[in-house]
Amino acid sequence: MEKESSSSVKSNKFIQMTLTFLLSECCSNAARLFLRLFVGILMLTHGIAKIENFDTLVDTFPDPIGLGTLTLPLIILVEVGASILVMVGFLTRLALIPLIFSMIVAAFLTFPTFALATSELPLMYLGIFITLLLAGPGKCSIDYLLDKAYNRK
Template identity: 40%
Template sequence: MKDLGLLILRVCSSILMLTHGLPKFLKLIAANFEFGDPLGIGAAPSLFLAVIGEFICPIFIIIGFKTRWATVPTIITMLVAAFIVHASDPYQVKEKAFLFLLTFTVILLVGPGKYSLDKR
């Protein structure tokens, strides 16, 4: 049952993350680089990094390919969201970022389970 639980955690969390990443991905491919710059590296690089963390890596996590590595950009993105982008916001605003951070940290620590490409 542990592996089934990890599959559900991996897939459902990543699908939920994709709902945040898809609009950013569509913005990126439309060459609309208007985006926040929380790290001071520029709007376009910030958007690109957010797309990697919220769209590309969750796809890898869903299929279980290089899962532990794929969680790292997503975790970093959620750290930036929680502690920089929403630093002055009330907890209720930060809560989603914390939940995603917790979920993807658990996936990093325990791995993808046997229902993944990593285990094939």
């Protein structure tokens, strides 16, 4: 009986410590850093693939909003440039705006009819980008360091 009570106390203490950590600001900042790096790296791979296949894509890339030959270079700039800004946490919320816009276009305007099968990936990116826009970059970011330095004066 005494052993069960001792292990129960240890178990409760472990649960309490785990919950305290998961609800801490440190964990929240680590989660935002992870999310920024995760989605940034994944989006960056799409941009790099477009750069590598530029000659092939330039004639076939969809132009759902009528920008003509500017569409492909602009989406490459967004997928590479904005992704890097998000990963390092510099001008994060501003960098997320073109990423969000591009995912809305990809999900809802690129194909003639909306289907979850073709829009699932852009919708997932859209959800992550909106989450980061609302949550902010966190303390593990250049934005935070600049804000801290600016507000110190």
